[in-house]
Amino acid sequence: MRKTRMAATVLAGALALGSLGAAAAASASGASSGSMPAHMEGRSAAAQAFHDSMRRLWENHVAWTRLYIVSAAASLPDQQVTAARLLENQTAIGNAIKPFYGDAAGNQLTSLLRDHILTAAAMIEDAKAGDTAKFNRDNRHWHANANRIAAFLHQANPANWPLADMRDMMKTHLDLTLTEAVDRLQGHFFRDVRDYRPIETEILKMADMLSSGIEAQFPDRF
Numbered sequence: 001m002r003k004t005r006m007a008a009t010v011l012a013g014a015l016a017l018g019s020l021g022a023a024a025a026a027s028a029s030g031a032s033s034g035s036m037p038a039h040m041e042g043r044s045a046a047a048q049a050f051h052d053s054m055r056r057l058w059e060n061h062v063a064w065t066r067l068y069i070v071s072a073a074a075s076l077p078d079q080q081v082t083a084a085r086l087l088e089n090q091t092a093i094g095n096a097i098k099p100f101y102g103d104a105a106g107n108q109l110t111s112l113l114r115d116h117i118l119t120a121a122a123m124i125e126d127a128k129a130g131d132t133a134k135f136n137r138d139n140r141h142w143h144a145n146a147n148r149i150a151a152f153l154h155q156a157n158p159a160n161w162p163l164a165d166m167r168d169m170m171k172t173h174l175d176l177t178l179t180e181a182v183d184r185l186q187g188h189f190f191r192d193v194r195d196y197r198p199i200e201t202e203i204l205k206m207a208d209m210l211s212s213g214i215e216a217q218f219p220d221r222f
Contacts, residue, residue: 043215047222051211057096058207060089062199065117065177072124073184083121090114100214100221101156112149119145124181146170153210160213169206176202 043051064086071079094110119142126135150166176199183192215222 044222047215050215050222051208054096054211055204055207057089057093058203058210059200061086061093062177062196062203064089065120066180066196066199068121069124069181069184072121073128073181075128083117086117087114090117097156097214100218105156109149109152112145112152115145116142116149120177120181124185127181127185142174143171146174157213157217160216161209165209169202169209172202173199173206 064082068079068082068086070076071082090113091110093113094106094108096106097109098106119138123135123138123142126132126138147167147170150163150170153161153166154163176195180192180195180199183189183195
């Protein structure tokens, strides 16, 4: 019980310092997650398949992240195997861009995403241990890594993935994930479950932005 209170205090402190903006959650929850935008209508079968596969990859990203948060918060025996499955997803996302940007770029994206996941995992352990100083260091690294992911994407496709948009997209993802972790560790389970809706909505919007950008950059491939 004492460790749970310490974890909640550390994570709640991150929120109070502005690591999370409520506006981000509201913005993400207002986006459409299920309907097809007008510009997607009439697309080729190859483009539609790519769009759908990108959505599956990123929805798996947030789904396995959630499962890991649940396991790690309670130190469940499946924590490590869940972490391994979550890391497999980062490899799959990197592999998905290799046909367009090459093996080196795909491996780089995987490396950045693994850092994103492993740092988030470290932050949960920091919070559980009540180590505010280490949590703050890892939180800064987590956000710096998000900016590196944004820069990587922008450099790969500057015409369709503006740097400001990529950074905003990544920050929203971090903010929403942190809210989810805080509510889980504080035992606010109703809010914790509710948190997943904007997370899912935002990640599908992100997946669509990425697939649409690749389709626009490589029209002959679709």
